Amino acid sequence: MAVTGVGSPGGSSDAAAATVVADALGGSLEPEPAAAQTLFGEQIEVVRQYTRDLAQYGEQLGLIGPLELPRLWSRHVINSGLLAPLLKPGRVGDIGSGAGLPGLVLAAARPDVTMILIEPMERRTDWLRAEADRLGLTNVEVVRARAEEADISPWLDQVTARAVSALSKLIPLTVPLVRTGGEVLFLKGAKVQDEMAAARKVIAKHHIIDVEILELGIGLVDETTRVFRATVD
Numbered sequence: 001m002a003v004t005g006v007g008s009p010g011g012s013s014d015a016a017a018a019t020v021v022a023d024a025l026g027g028s029l030e031p032e033p034a035a036a037q038t039l040f041g042e043q044i045e046v047v048r049q050y051t052r053d054l055a056q057y058g059e060q061l062g063l064i065g066p067l068e069l070p071r072l073w074s075r076h077v078i079n080s081g082l083l084a085p086l087l088k089p090g091r092v093g094d095i096g097s098g099a100g101l102p103g104l105v106l107a108a109a110r111p112d113v114t115m116i117l118i119e120p121m122e123r124r125t126d127w128l129r130a131e132a133d134r135l136g137l138t139n140v141e142v143v144r145a146r147a148e149e150a151d152i153s154p155w156l157d158q159v160t161a162r163a164v165s166a167l168s169k170l171i172p173l174t175v176p177l178v179r180t181g182g183e184v185l186f187l188k189g190a191k192v193q194d195e196m197a198a199a200r201k202v203i204a205k206h207h208i209i210d211v212e213i214l215e216l217g218i219g220l221v222d223e224t225t226r227v228f229r230a231t232v233d
Contacts, residue, residue, distance in 0.1 A: 028069045029055045035220050036073060039081045039109075046108040046135050051077050053131060054099060061127055063099035074223065076101050079187065082216040082225045083160060084109035086185055090157035091116060095147045095174055096164040098124055100131060102187065106160070107137045114139050116156065120146045147173040155179035162187040167199035167228060175206045178232045184208065186228040196228065207233040 032048065040047045055072055058064035068076065080102030089112045094103035097117035107115040117140060119125050125144040132140040143150055159174045159182070167186070174184055188195065192213055196203075203211060208230040217224040 030070050030073045033073050033078060035078055043109050047105065050104055050108060050135055058099055063127060077105055078221055079225050080105040081109050083185060083187060083227060087113050088157060089113055093118055093156040093159040093177055095159060095161040097128055100128055102160055102162050104131060107140045108135060111139055117142045118145060118147055118150050152177050156182060158183045158185055160185045167195040168202050171199060171202050171206050175208060175232055180232055182232050184230050188226045188228050192226050192228055209233045
């Protein structure tokens with residue numbers, strides 16, 4: 001899988017391109033962390049281009065806030081990419097894709113996976129389609145809909161979500177989209193254990209099993225990522 005590649009950071013052309021964007025943005029774009037090359041391997045060029053595009057257009061399109069550029073790589077792109085090794089070849093839905101975090105990052109990292117990006121806002125779906133085309137990502141489908149209204153066929157093998165809502169609300173929205181034996185993979189914050197406790201009845205009602213909390217990025221990044229993973233029974 002492409003996400004496991006290891007190597008040195010990109011060459012002078014990559015650095016020059018990053019410098020041009022950083023200069024245009026007042027030098028505020030976070031430098032690429034060393035972990036990016038390790039995480040994305042041979043797909044790093046696509047991820048670099050996505051990061052540059054998001055840095056250049058994200059604020060004016062309302063995709064990211066003005067304070068996100070100094071932490072765009074570490075807080076958003078790397079955070080999203082850490083989920084890539086947990087994906088299985090098949091159809092993976094990303095709920096509330098927004099700027100493409102994690103959907104477009106995962107599509108870039110895992111060309112063997114078809115990413116279904118589900119997003120209700122038109123300006124965001126326009127961005128997702130245009131950016132997928134610019135990046136040459138042929139494994140992306142964009143669906144403009146709320147999760148509870150999305151008409152997805154066939155059912156998804158896995159579903160992801162990042163910064164959407166608490167587990168008690170997120171589980172009922174997403175589980176109906178996933179086939180029996182499929183998985184939910186939700187990127188969560190430090191209070192995920194509290195969320196899981198509060199969602200205990202919801203978890204039981206929606207028949208999800210093998211529930212676990214994973215901590216990703218240990219030894220690779222300073223700020224690890226927590227993932228709620230469970231199987232749809």
